[in-house]
Amino acid sequence: MYAATVGARRYVFADLKTLLAKATPARSGDALAGLIADSGEERVAAQFALADLPLTTFLNEAVVPYEDDEVTRLIIDSHDKAAFTAVSHLTVGALRDFLLSDHATSSVLTTLAPGLTPEMAAAVSKISRLQDLMVMAAKCTVVTRFRDTIGLPGRLSVRLQPNHPTDDARGIAASILDGLLLGAGDAVIGINPATDSPDRAHALLSMLDEIRARLDIPTQTCVLAHVTTTLDLIGKGSPVDLTFQSIAGTQGANKSFGIDLALLKEAHDATLSLRRGTIGDNVMYFETGQGSALSANAHHGVDQQTLEARAYAVARAFRPLLVNSVVGFIGPEYLYDGKQITRAGLEDHFCGKILGLPMGVDVCYTNHAEADQDDADALLALLTGSGVNFVMGVPGADDIMLGYQSTSFHDALAMRDLLHRKPAPEFETWLARHGLLDVQDRIRPRVMPSQFRALLPAEGT
Amino acid sequence: MSKDDKTPAPADGALWTDLRRLTAARIGLPRSGASLSTAPLLAFQLAHAQARDAVHAELDAPRLASDLAPLGLPVLTVSSAAADKSTYLMRPDLGRRLTPESEHTLAAAGQASPYDVVFVVSDGLSARAVQSHAAPVFSATLKILRRDGWRPAPLVIVERGRVAIGDAVASALCATCVVVLIGERPGLSAPDSMGAYLTCKPGTLTSDADRNCVSNIRPDGIGYADAAYKIAHLLTAMRRFGISGVSLKDASDRLQIGSN
Numbered sequence: 141m142y143a144a145t146v147g148a149r150r151y152v153f154a155d156l157k158t159l160l161a162k163a164t165p166a167r168s169g170d171a172l173a174g175l176i177a178d179s180g181e182e183r184v185a186a187q188f189a190l191a192d193l194p195l196t197t198f199l200n201e202a203v204v205p206y207e208d209d210e211v212t213r214l215i216i217d218s219h220d221k222a223a224f225t226a227v228s229h230l231t232v233g234a235l236r237d238f239l240l241s242d243h244a245t246s247s248v249l250t251t252l253a254p255g256l257t258p259e260m261a262a263a264v265s266k267i268s269r270l271q272d273l274m275v276m277a278a279k280c281t282v283v284t285r286f287r288d289t290i291g292l293p294g295r296l297s298v299r300l301q302p303n304h305p306t307d308d309a310r311g312i313a314a315s316i317l318d319g320l321l322l323g324a325g326d327a328v329i330g331i332n333p334a335t336d337s338p339d340r341a342h343a344l345l346s347m348l349d350e351i352r353a354r355l356d357i358p359t360q361t362c363v364l365a366h367v368t369t370t371l372d373l374i375g376k377g378s379p380v381d382l383t384f385q386s387i388a389g390t391q392g393a394n395k396s397f398g399i400d401l402a403l404l405k406e407a408h409d410a411t412l413s414l415r416r417g418t419i420g421d422n423v424m425y426f427e428t429g430q431g432s433a434l435s436a437n438a439h440h441g442v443d444q445q446t447l448e449a450r451a452y453a454v455a456r457a458f459r460p461l462l463v464n465s466v467v468g469f470i471g472p473e474y475l476y477d478g479k480q481i482t483r484a485g486l487e488d489h490f491c492g493k494i495l496g497l498p499m500g501v502d503v504c505y506t507n508h509a510e511a512d513q514d515d516a517d518a519l520l521a522l523l524t525g526s527g528v529n530f531v532m533g534v535p536g537a538d539d540i541m542l543g544y545q546s547t548s549f550h551d552a553l554a555m556r557d558l559l560h561r562k563p564a565p566e567f568e569t570w571l572a573r574h575g576l577l578d579v580q581d582r583i584r585p586r587v588m589p590s591q592f593r594a595l596l597p598a599e600g601t
Numbered sequence: 602m603s604k605d606d607k608t609p610a611p612a613d614g615a616l617w618t619d620l621r622r623l624t625a626a627r628i629g630l631p632r633s634g635a636s637l638s639t640a641p642l643l644a645f646q647l648a649h650a651q652a653r654d655a656v657h658a659e660l661d662a663p664r665l666a667s668d669l670a671p672l673g674l675p676v677l678t679v680s681s682a683a684a685d686k687s688t689y690l691m692r693p694d695l696g697r698r699l700t701p702e703s704e705h706t707l708a709a710a711g712q713a714s715p716y717d718v719v720f721v722v723s724d725g726l727s728a729r730a731v732q733s734h735a736a737p738v739f740s741a742t743l744k745i746l747r748r749d750g751w752r753p754a755p756l757v758i759v760e761r762g763r764v765a766i767g768d769a770v771a772s773a774l775c776a777t778c779v780v781v782l783i784g785e786r787p788g789l790s791a792p793d794s795m796g797a798y799l800t801c802k803p804g805t806l807t808s809d810a811d812r813n814c815v816s817n818i819r820p821d822g823i824g825y826a827d828a829a830y831k832i833a834h835l836l837t838a839m840r841r842f843g844i845s846g847v848s849l850k851d852a853s854d855r856l857q858i859g860s861n
Contacts, residue, residue, distance in 0.1 A: 168691045304624055311624030318620075318628040472690045507652040507787050508690055508726050513645070536627020536637075536645060543788035545649070548627075553635040582635070588613050596620075 144189035151185035157203040159193075160259070161443035162186035163266045165483055169431045169444045169474035187267050191233030195224075198259045204440045204450075209391045210401055215257050215453045223255030232263045239264065239276045239494070246281045253280075253496030258389070258449035261491040265445065270483065273490040274526040280493035282529065284461045285420020286381065288326055288358045288566040290529055291498050296561035297530035298552045299464070299500065300325035303541035307334045309347055310596065315535050316351060317592050321576060322549035323556070323583035324533030326567035327462055327500065328382065328425065330362040334541055341365045342378045349379035351595055358566035360417075360461070362425055367399055367407045374410045382425045382461060383411040389450030392438025401454070408458045419566075422461035422498070428452070429466045430484050431474030444474065445484065449491040456495060462530065463497045465489070467519075468505040469544055478515025481505060485519050489528055500530035504546040513537070513545070520547055524555040531555075553583055625790055648789040655784070655792035657686060660724035661732060662758050668736040669722075672743055675755035677710060679703030679770075681723075681762045689761040696763035699773070707757070707773035716754035718746070718836060719776035723762030727784030730795040734818055734825065735782050738797070741829030742780075746836065764796075764812070768803035778839055779803050780832060785816060794819050797828065799835050801845035811846040813839075 142153040153159040161175035163186035170176040177183035199219065202212045226248075227235055238244055244252075265273060283291040290297050302315030312331060319325055329352070331344055341363045348361035360381040363370075367385040374380050385404065386397050394400055404424075411423040428451040433439040439447060448465070455463045465488035468481040475481045485501050492499035503520045505511035520531060537548035555561065562568055563583075571577055574591070578584040617629030627645070631638035637645075666676045682698040683689035689696050699707070720742075722735045739756065746753065754774045759766055767781035778801050785794040795818040800807060813835050818828040839845050 172692065172694075302626070304626070308623065311626065314620040314623045314628055315626045318626075473693055476691060507649070507789070508656045512649060512653075534626075536630055536641065538627050538645065538648070538789045540625045540788070540790060543786065545789070548637075550630070550632060550635060550637050557635045588616060593616070 142189045142193070144185040146181055146185045146188075151182055151189070153186060153189060156197065156201045157440070157442045157446070159186055159190055160203065160263060160266065160446050161441075163190045164443045164445055165266070167444070167474070167480045167484065168472060168476040169434055172473055173434050173439060173441075173444070175441065175443050190263055191231065191236075191267050193232050193263070195227060195230055195232065195235060195260055198257050198263070203259060203442045203446060204390055209440075211389060211391055211394070211450055211454060214401060214457060215450065218457065219257060220254035223252055226252055226255065232260070233267065235260065236264045236267055236272070240272060244279060246279055249280050249494065250496070253494065256495060258453045258491065258495060259446060261494050262446040262449040264494075265487045265490055268490070270486050270522065273486040274522060277490040277493045278525070278527045280527070282493060282496060282498045284422040284498045286360045286417040286422055286461050287419060288564040289419065290327055290461065290564055292565065293527070294560070294562060295564055296524055296528070296552065296556055297327035297564050297567075298324040298533040298549070299327040299462070299530055300329045301332070301532050301534045301539065301546065302329070303332050303534075303539055305334055305541045307331075307340055307344060309343070312344070313347070313351065313596055317588065317595065318535055319533050319549050320355075320357070320592065321585040321588060322533070322553055323563055323571055323576065324549045324552060325357065325359050326564040327530035328360050328362050330364055330384070330425070332364045332542060336366055336369055338369050338372055341369055342373055342376070345373065345378045345380060354595060355591060356570070358564075358570055364425075364427075367403060371407050371410055374414065379416070380411060380414060381416050382423055383407045384425045384427070386427045386432075387451050387454045388428065388432045388436070389447035389454070390433050390438050390440060393433035393436040393447070394454070396436035396438060401457070404454070404458055422459055424455075424458045424460040425462045425464070426455045426460050427464045427466050428455070428488070429470050430488070431470045434474070435470070445487055448488055449495070452492050452495045452497050455497055460498060462500055463492055464500045464502055464530075465492070466502040466504065468509060468511060469502065471506050472509040475509070477510035478505070478512070478518070481509070481511055481515065482519045482522070486522060486526065489523055489526055498529045501528055502532045502546055504532070504544050506544045516545065516547060517551070520551055520555060521559070524559045524561060557582060645789070652787040652789055652792045655727040655729050655787040658728040659686070660728040660760055662760060665722065665732060665735065665758055669739065669756050672736075672740055672756070674753060675710070676758065677706055677755050678758040678760070679706055680760040681766055683761045686761065693763055696761055697765040697769070699759075699766065699769050703759075704769075704773055707770060710755050711773065711775045716774060716776040717751045717840070718778040718780060719754035719757060719771050719774050721757045721759055721762070721767045721770050721779060721781045723759040723766065723781060723783045725762065725783035726786045727793055727795070730784035730793045730819065731782055733793060734795045737825040738782065738795070738818060738828050738832070741825055742832050745829060745833040749837070751836075764798045765807070767798065767800060768805070768807050771800075771803045777802060778836055778845075780836070791817070791819065791822065794822060797832050799832065799839065799845055801839040801843065813845050813849060
């Protein structure tokens with residue numbers, strides 16, 4: 141039991157998960173789950189109680205029972221006690237102060253990461269403002285490699301997302317060329333397929349690999365099929381660079397995605413065995429998003445932001461190249477408006493980074509959420525300022541397959557110019573070689589290079 | 602501003618015109634510096650405004666009821682437990698439940714022997730979609746069903762309903778199958794798309810895997826006649842096999858291929 145007194149009133153919180161939920165800044169998903177604080181005062185009372193909580197509490201009280209949930213077992217069993225020593229005497233509030241302090245340098249935070257659990261990171265985020273989340277995350281450097289180097293300071297990478305409602309090869313190729321010209325694709329060229337057909341996924345993988353090889357692009361490609369589909373394709377010899385999977389923060393939610401930790405390990409091992417990376421072997425691409433566990437009715441009475449942080453523990457076990465929080469995709473039942481989406485995006489980026497993950501964010505919204513391009517612009521700028529590893533690049537910000545708005549090639553370009561971020565170094569060299577940079581090294585394509593034109597599949601293929 | 606500052610370069614203009622035939626994606630957009638030029642910026646704003654207007658437009662239930670009246674069935678108008686649009690968007694659980702008055706209205710229209718099918722219309726996320734497309738699709742579907750001797754229940758309009766509210770309607774009216782026509786989540790290119798969700802023997806344990814769906818019903822997607830044809834065929838298959846959902850899908854697809 142946890143408690144805090146405000147004036148004459150004493151607020152009591154039955155257990156750790158209740159304390160975490162009541163301390164969470166308001167969002168519709170927690171209201172839907174019946175977990176939200178009953179008043180503004182109760183929320184801040186919970187934040188006071190949370191700030192006073194010793195970090196060791198999180199090692200002794202699980203929010204989802206250890207016996208029932210393999211994600212909890214992963215978090216507890218893989219906890220690095222040596223790394224934790226540096227902060228083991230602190231409370232949640234003191235950890236926030238430490239992370240903001242000048243002592244917490246990039247290298248200190250890298251060493252600390254395996255000593256922190258997702259619940260500790262989530263707790264700090266609940267008593268932090270957006271500015272704090274930005275400052276703390278910006279100090280984290282998480283670098284990953286496959287065919288290029290992602291996450292170096294001063295860099296902003298882009299996933300090129302050339303989706304098409306019928307997976308038409310020529311339509312996809314046209315979107316890829318548009319994105320490459322505008323400097324997108326250094327994080328990955330990744331297609332969300334319209335169906336989970338293995339044949340279709342194989343055809344798309346082959347097309348992506350051919351484009352990458354013919355243009356000698358220092359990047360990786362991915363078809364975001366279910367992990368079981370990708371595993372089968374690996375077995376059949378398809379050119380798989382990265383294995384993709386959506387993941388969540390409880391065993392039950394992962395089960396609703398058709399996965400467990402053993403399956404992810406099998407996929408990780410199989411993808412590693414292909415040895416397709418030229419400068420590194422980070423081979424996994426994970427996507428997450430607040431609300432997925434509640435949506436699967438597998439949230440165990442835990443707030444959606446804490447569960448999102450627990451998904452990063454799943455990701456962390458497999459040394460991913462990319463982790464992407466698809467923050468506004470789920471809809472207004474979970475994140476109602478631009479304000480809630482903005483906060484969630486910065487929470488996810490902070491929690492992921494402080495846990496040592498290569499975080500990107502899909503800054504996005506659906507048409508039934510109270511959000512628009514102004515909200516997306518603001519969050520994108522805040523994330524770029526926070527040092528986000530990568531964002532999405534969708535033609536004109538309009539994903540015609542998934543039916544939502546994400547960030548465009550132009551958005552990423554504007555952020556690179558405004559906040560002085562460069563693409564991944566190998567990719568930048570490649571852009572220069574194809575004449576896509578101007579004299580000031582800005583990405584300013586003029587005409588389409590002839591090698592690009594040659595890639596367009598002929599009519600009828 | 603120099604000419605070099607904009608893309609596509611004049612020489613590539615024809616190329617992008619060709620490429621845009623391959624995809625509805627917004628490719629080859631004119632650029633000013635790193636940013637979108639004014640014309641594509643405003644084109645996007647217009648598409649988003651139309652999608653937003655579609656989400657927030659209120660259903661004109663009396664008008665819809667009068668559009669449906671000529672079909673020769675009584676029309677009942679009820680509402681979900683979500684009292685307004687904002688509650689509807691945030692509380693999917695309330696959108697799946699009827700108000701007590703609505704339950705009462707429907708129970709009063711029930712009869713001793715079950716109806717074969719009940720048709721439900723709900724605004725969902727696009728009132729405009731059902732306002733435009735529901736009557737013509739019903740009309741064409743009923744024509745086929747009546748020929749085959751189906752006994753339909755009164756038509757039911759539900760304000761602010763989710764798909765699963767059809768289960769509650771079918772239970773209250775005592776109908777064996779339910780077809781819910783509902784406004785789909787609007788995309789930028791299709792703000793007025795309607796979906797049809799079909800369920801056989803709906804009840805409290807029904808899940809989404811037990812439903813069949815015909816989506817993207819609109820003049821530029823699946824047309825009215827086509828949609829009516831698919832709905833009637835799925836209902837026929839449901840009556841024959843006594844099931845709906847994932848397991849029925851293949852059979853109905855084959856049926857359609859056979860009839861083509």
